[in-house]
Amino acid sequence: MFEGKNYYEILGVPQNATQREIQSAWRTLVKQHHEDLAPDEEMKSAYKKRMFVINExxxxxxxEELRKQYDNKHELNGGSNIEWVQNQLSRANEILSADVSYASERDIGVIEFIMSESFGDYRYQKNVQLGTDWxxxxxxxxxxxxxxIVATAFKTALHxxxxxxxxxxxxxxxxxxxYDKVHRFAETLKDRGFEVSKHYLYLAHIFCARYTIARNNGTLEQELKSVSEFLAAPALQEQVSGDPGGLLLTLLKYAPQTITQAQFDSYNGIVYQMTWTHNGRRRSQNEEAIKMIxxxxxxxxxxPQEAYEKKLSSPAQPSLGEGPS
Structure with missing residues (x-):
């Protein structure tokens, strides 16, 4: 992954940039190069490839951990790092065959490296498998x-x-x-435009796990603010799809207050557009979901439906993705 690429130049930031500056630069580039902004279908592929590099x-x-590895690698031998890579591979083989009871933070860094480095498709796939098992x-x-290991867990789930x-x-x-790693995972799902999927359901599971912790350490307000932005909309969109995976049930169980009136209004408007004749099953499922909410x-x-029909004709109608202001 690292070979021949200057990630600082790609994001347009100096090598001593802070994490906040890096995130800000990335957000700016996402707004400029997202495939949905392509002027036509022919340009969409180019925008998509560009976004892949930006996200990478x-x-x-x-x-911070992967950045440190990247910086260390590119400082060696003026960019010539074949020997360093070989040393990492040799060290990785030792780590993979050793007792994991003695694993260190440095060992994890080495395994993360071989899982992210491109050594050809076969070698890369094998490294990812070996690293994940370890x-x-x-x-x-x-x-x-x-x-x-959390950062790697998110990456293997995403990619x-x-x-x-x-x-x-x-x-x-x-x-x-x-919280910072969970937040980054949620932002990645949102900014990449991932469809509602298993990733969002895992985000719900993670939130549930953190919810109990948050109640005990007094950070619940921060957690609820996060889930409103990243989970409420996907939960409702998942219901609209007609193939719910349990995200809404999770949300209603642990943090129902994060669904805003604006989101609920938009959801109802979409449900009202589902005709009983052509979308009877989906309409029935969503009516039940509305009752639960x-x-x-x-x-x-x-x-009532008449009021929503009037609201739906307005260009100011909020989307499911809108959270609290």
Whole structure:
């Protein structure tokens, strides 16, 4: 992944940029180069490729541990790092065959490196598999080191659709999900325009795990603000799709107050557009969902269909994605 790429130049930031500056630069580029902004279909592919590179740069520089590895590598031998890479591979082989009970933070960094480096498709796939299997053992045997694996767990879920590390962390070390890393994962899902999927459901599971912790340490308000922005809209969109995966039930159980009236209004408007003749099953499912929402949130008001038809004709109608102002 690192080879031949200057991620600082891609994001347009200096090498001593702060994390806040890196995030700000990434957000600006997302707004400029997202594929939805392409002027026509022919340009869409170019925009998509550009966004892939921008996101790749942010994933490395936006993570302090991976950024340190990247910086160290590019400082060696004026950019010639074949020997360094070979040393890392040799060290990785030793780590993979050793007892994970003695795994260190440095060992995790080496394994993360071989999982992110491109050595050809076959070698890369093999490294990811070996690294993931090793990290699963670390989580099982060294839960005290679990926090160092969260970033990789998110990456394997995003890029490989491999959720095993997330499953293991949720079971063995739910406290390892620090707020900043969870927030970055949620932002990535939102800013990349991922469709409502298994990723959002895992985000709900992680939130549930953090919810209990947040109640105990007094950070619940911060958690609820986050979930309103990143989970309420996907939960409602998942219901609209007609193939709900349980995200709304999770939200109603743990944080029903995060659904705003604006989101509820928009959701009702969409449901009202589902005709019983052509969308009877979906309409029925969503009517049941609305009942559950109103039971959990009796303060939310549902206007009759005629009122929504008038609102839907207005260009100012809010979208499901709108959270609290």
């Amino acid at each position: 740069a942010y994933e490395i520089l936006g993570d 990290m699963l053992k670390v989580v099982q045997n060294r839960p005290d080191m679990a926090g160092k 490989k659709k491999d959720f095993r590390l997330l499953d293991a962390l949720l079971e063995k070390a739910p406290g390892a999900f620090r 109103m039971e959990a949130r009796p303060d939310l008001k549902r206007l």
